[in-house]
Amino acid sequence: MAEEFDVEATLAKLTMPQKIKMLAGLGWWHTQPVPEAGVPSVRMSDGPNGVRGTRWFNGVQSSCFPASTGLGASFDIELARQVGGALADECRAKSTHVLLAPTVNTQRSPLGGRAFESFSEDPHLNGTLAAAYINGLQSKGVAATIKHFVANDQESQRWDICTGDVSERALREIYLKPFQIAIKKANPWALMTCYNRVNGVHVSENPWLINDILRKEWGFKGMIMSDWIGVYSTTESIKAGVDLEMPGPTVMRGKAVERALTGEKLLPSDIDERVSKILQLVERAKASGISFDGPEEGVDTPELRALLRRAASDAIVLLKNDKALLPLSGPLTKIAVIGPNAKQSFTSGGGSARLLETYTVSPYEGIAAAARSAGTEITYTVGATSHKFLPLLNGFMHYEGGRGALVEFWNTEPAEGWTTSLKGGTAPAWSTPTMSSECFLVDGIDNDKVNLTCWIRYSTKYTPDESGDYEFSINFTGIGNLFVNGELVVDLFHDPPHGEGFFGLATADVHAVVKGLKAGVPVDVEVRLTNAPFVASGAPFEARGSIRLGAVRVVGGEEAIESAVKLAKEADVAVVVVGLNHEWESEGFDRPDMSLPGYMDTLVSAVLHANPRTVVVNQSGSPVEMPWIDEAETAVQVRSSLFWLGNGLADVLFGKVNPSGKLALTFPKRLEDNPSYPSYGPKGEGPGKILYNEGIYVGYRGYDKKSIAPLFPFGFGLSYTTFAYSSLETSRVSPEGGFTVSFTIANTGNVDGRESAQVYISNPGASLPCAVQELKGFAKVALRAGESKKVSLELDREALSYFDERKKTWVAEKGTFNVLVGASSRDVRLTGEVKLEKMFHWSGL
Template identity: 85%
Template sequence: MAEEFDVEATLAKLTLPQKIKLLAGLGWWHTQSIPEAGVPSVRMSDGPNGVRGTRFFNGVPSSCFPSSTGLGASFDIDLARQVGEALADECRAKSTHVLLAPTVNTQRSPLGGRSFESFSEDPHLNGTLAAAYINGLQSKGVAATIKHFVANDQEFQRFSISSDVSERALREIYLKPFQIAIKKADPWALMTCYNRVNGLHVSENPWLIDDILRKEWGFKGMIMSDWIGVYSTTESIKAGVDLEMPGPTVMRGKAVERALAGEKLLPSDIDERARKILELVQRAKASGIPFDGPEEGVDTPELRALLRRAASDATVLLKNDSALLPLGGPLTKIAVIGPNAKQSFTSGGGSARLLETYTVSPFEGIAAAARELGAELTYTVGATSHKYLPLLNGYIHYAGGKGALVEFWNAEPVEGWTTSLIGGPEPAWSTPTRGSECFLMDGVDDSKVNTACWIRWSTKFTPDESGDYEFGINMTGVGNLFVNGELVVDLFHDPPPGEGFFGLATADVHAVVKGLKAGEPVDVEVRMTNATFVVRGAPFETRGGVRLGAVRVVGGEEAVESAVKLAQEADVAIVIVGLNHEWESEGFDRPDMSLPGYTNKLVSAVLKANPKTVIVNQSGSPVEMPWIDEAHTVLQAFYGGNELGSGLADVLFGKVNPSGKLALTFPKRVEDNPSYPSYGSKGEAPGKILYNEGIYVGYRGYDKKSIAPLFPFGFGLSYTTFAYSSLETSPISPDGNFTVSFTVANTGNVDGREVAQVYIANPGASLPRAVRELRGFVKVALRAGESKRVAVELDREALGYFDERKKTWVAEKGTFEVLVGASSRDIKLAGEAKLEKTFAWTGL
């Protein structure tokens, strides 16, 4: 039974030092406890597409749902709510009270490193899906943390960059998804961003946090910083940031005491912040989720079915000119080609990544479908797309099972141990691990292993193809890589610096091992010490890490030729290319929209070799497709989570009729994007990025300049066809409410689902406005030959714009265009609605 917790009574009995203690976190994932006052420690976890739990190293495996751009492509409010509910179940299993999600930052540019984490470039779709996700999560007692408030749209200089943006654009584009989600879902927590807005860090900006968020919108939840995102003491507390994360505190604690002594802060300021943290504690207690409880996983048939459905619904059919899809009929041989085929790229990089409970790669999903058809499957990589060599995961084992063994010593076992394969005493502690990337900032027995230690990672690697293999390794510290007893890479003597592990690692150094045989295991061992690394210092405590990858050496031209041969011999070729978490990640932006390496050459070559070729691109955000005119069958897969391969195969082979629509405009080239002149490092002044496109973000910018995109916002095909008819619009009420109704018919031979989109235009406005703006949508399921009458309810938000002069939202009297379409560029029906009298408003 949920325990009663009286916030005001608890606040009254806390001492001032205890209140100050509450204002900063305990470690990376917890709030501080005050046991003597009955205040427990609340647990948090990343992130948008899964619940990682409290450990980076050897954490409890988690379900990974599709990236938010994939979920955005579903245009499915019910699915977003169900994903939120499933994430809540995982939070409860991991004794987690607060999920650090969803992300609703507007994708200003395709190059944004974290673009995949948000739902859409459009604020209405972004905020609406976020609200459904939040409602699902919080319906089971888990707090959502909407983030990163606000205009956190690039990774370049992310701690210091100033997003210089007009108030109108800020209100209509960047604040709007937060506003919608708060109005429709009331998230219990919010996270401020790293960056400045118009020169002032958001974490100390009272206009954004207090005036708009708390007073104007009435937000009642707890406000926390992003991790190491507090840069001041008095200013952040006065602005309204309740909790500094992570702990131990840097900007609070003793600094708050000093500010109180000088009356820069008053005890009432501390009470206001502490009260919000105690209100979160109250919700956590009411949830019944245990405090400091165990971390367990969730894996049920129902959850797997939802993951699979989400993966297929996150797939968008971009071209099917030859009706090649769905695949079926007399297929005897299918060639699967490409760097994204055999690896499961379930999510983008950074805080969104986690250890999946299981994965289904595209190859595995296609193989299962091919077996049902009795078709033979062949495979070749065709081209590599890795930034770092592929991890050994899935190809390694040790005496105790799959994976590797990691052993720790508190002193060098014997002199020279790190640089040769000599023996030594028993380790102080050891643990198995599933993979060849280990970030050792947690998950190690602190009672047995010192922070400075000596580490051995050992396994047997079994290649699936014969040939020469290139190995690549980086580490935090110094050490060496041995393969079959031979020193292969020396990172012990003056290793060059690199970018891995938050910039703490050595460079990634490669070496080739010749003559490995398919199916024959080889011994692989890394010996290293982090002692020099620990002495040097780091921004957080960690025992370092190691990342080891390997790939068969194949020349670029040779790999393409092998792919061409395989394609020529097959009835159908499926080419799976794209990006991965090494190209799209927190911490850096993409330099361009290109696919890596020989990818484009591979695609063009296979298209010429076999007219029956399906191209699948997997990325979290748009890429250039220079071969698009040659290709007649193209799918966009996004990062599909655990069941990526199954969901993709369901679409390819017709078990699921695709219904996804792009939640992002795909431009032909990055220069066409509205933000291109001022993004990333292209600021007009040091430390500033001018949002010079104003409100014309995403499709709004392409429409305003009449630029044809590669694929427009809201676009996606089906295996059936749909017709729209009979548009009706009710009169607009004095406060802006009206209904748009129309009929959608399935005019094909296959059951399907259509996303009908309602856009509003205001050509007679006194200020410039977008050509059209998405203001509503509905996903309609229709059997073959069936038609349905649907209605979309709209309110004043569909009519208004923000007037900077009056500091209010305004809906101007006049005639509005009502446009119903299958995409932003495919308008099927047009009508009008008339507002008789201008009115204005503030707040939600």
């Protein structure tokens, strides 16, 4: 039964030292408790496409939903709500009160490392789906944390980058707008600030953004926390309105707050204001009935599996089907499945979105299961590689105790020279098995037995599935060596080069070739290291570091492609699965270009030439170049972070599900066409400053303004059926700006399907330059073959407004507005108009 909790009474009981203690977190995932005042420790977990729990290392398995770009492609508000509800169930199973999600940063560029975490380049779609996700999550008592407030849309120099000279109009209409919509429609209980500056001031200490706009203008009542290590001041961040510094232990608060109070740079009322917001979150956590310091468990029910499968298929966009190859049907003797993304299950982008999946279904597994049930033979070859780092050893490892590897820890060097040789030594202080050859050692270790500075041995037996020469790779935090079959193969003990792993704190990834391995014959693999240099370096957070170990059979590019061509020629149909993975799309860095890595484009072209009956499947959370697209008759886009990608993809390819996804991002023909191109990433005015010189013309707005034809437009997606639009009607606009848009959609084909109809508004008579059109409404409509339905959408003043920087207010001008209804931003089927009789303006929500 939920406990009652009196915020004001509890605040009155707290001493000032207790209040100051509460202003920063307890470790990575908890708030500080004050047991003597009845204040428990609230638990958090990373999202947004799953609930990892409190451990990076050896964590509890979790369901992995489509990345937010996948949910964005669904254009399905109800699906977003259901996903939020399912994530709440996972949170409750893991005794988690706060999910650090959703992410609603505007996808300004295809190169953004975390682009996959946000729903769309369009603020209306972004904010509307986020609101549904939040409502689903919070309906079950779990707090949502909308993030990262605001203009956090690149990873390059993310700690100190300044979004320089971003106009207030662009900030309001593009970057703040998704937050504004979600707060208005869903009231998230928490918000996370970003790392970056906006116009010279770090957001975590920006009173105009946090206090004036967020708190006062929008009336946001929730708790505000920093991003992890995202507080750079004491007095300024507290005065601005950041309630909680994360993670703990504190760096910018604690004793510094005491000193600021002594000098009256801060007043007790400032501290009370911040602590009261934290206590309000505690109150919600108590009301949820979720246990404090409870167990972490997973969820696996038939209902959840059905939702995961539906979400996976709904995130798929059919880009081309020129000769109706899809859905696959008829007598098919052999299907060749080709490509580096076919057999591996890339279920998540990199960084804080990653988690340990309960189970996965690769594209190959899903296609093979569907094909074999129809008596069709399946063949496979990789064709080309897609990895930035070598594939992990996962699934091919065992040690004396079972599957996986053994990780052992010592508090002192076990023997002199132990790290650089295979000498024996003293017994370890603590050990644990692991199923992965990638270990983020920030948690999951017995702190009572293992010191922060330690010596580590990772040992396993690796069993190759093919004979040949194998390339091994290793990076870690600290100094040490890699041994294979007792031989030193990588020396990272003596002056190791610096790399980008483990948030840029690890060594470079160093490779070595081990010759003559035999299929099915295990080899001994051992890593010995100490993290002492890492700890001594003054890392920004406490951790024992990281280990990442990979291996792959050495295959020449030409040999692999020749094998793929041979299989494609022998098959009735080829399915080539290419794309990106968490090594290319990740927190911590941006992509260098839009190209598919390695020889993937060459592979696709070669397979298409060998067999025109080829389905090209691209898996990425953001746009990629497709130089082969004109050759391809059939192409499908799937999003990263698809837990059941294989089943969802097979459902679409074999016609069990009619695809209904639409692109939530414009796919440009080339990077230079993207509106942000001149000033994204390391470009701009110079180090540390980026100019937002495209202004409000982000995404499709920029392509429309310059009449640039994209590769695939925003909102685009095909179906196995066809839809006709008719009977557009618009109501009279109310004095407050509200009106209704109604139209009829008919399924004119022979297959049941779903259509995502989109309503755009154009303001040709605006006093200021405006976008050619802007998405202001959408609806997902299910129609049986031959069925028609009337669709009605309620639009409000937001559809008719722009932000006037001169008046510091939103303005809806008197005049005639065009109403455009269609299947995408470049496929308008119906046009009409509405008239606003009298101008008005407003601020706030």
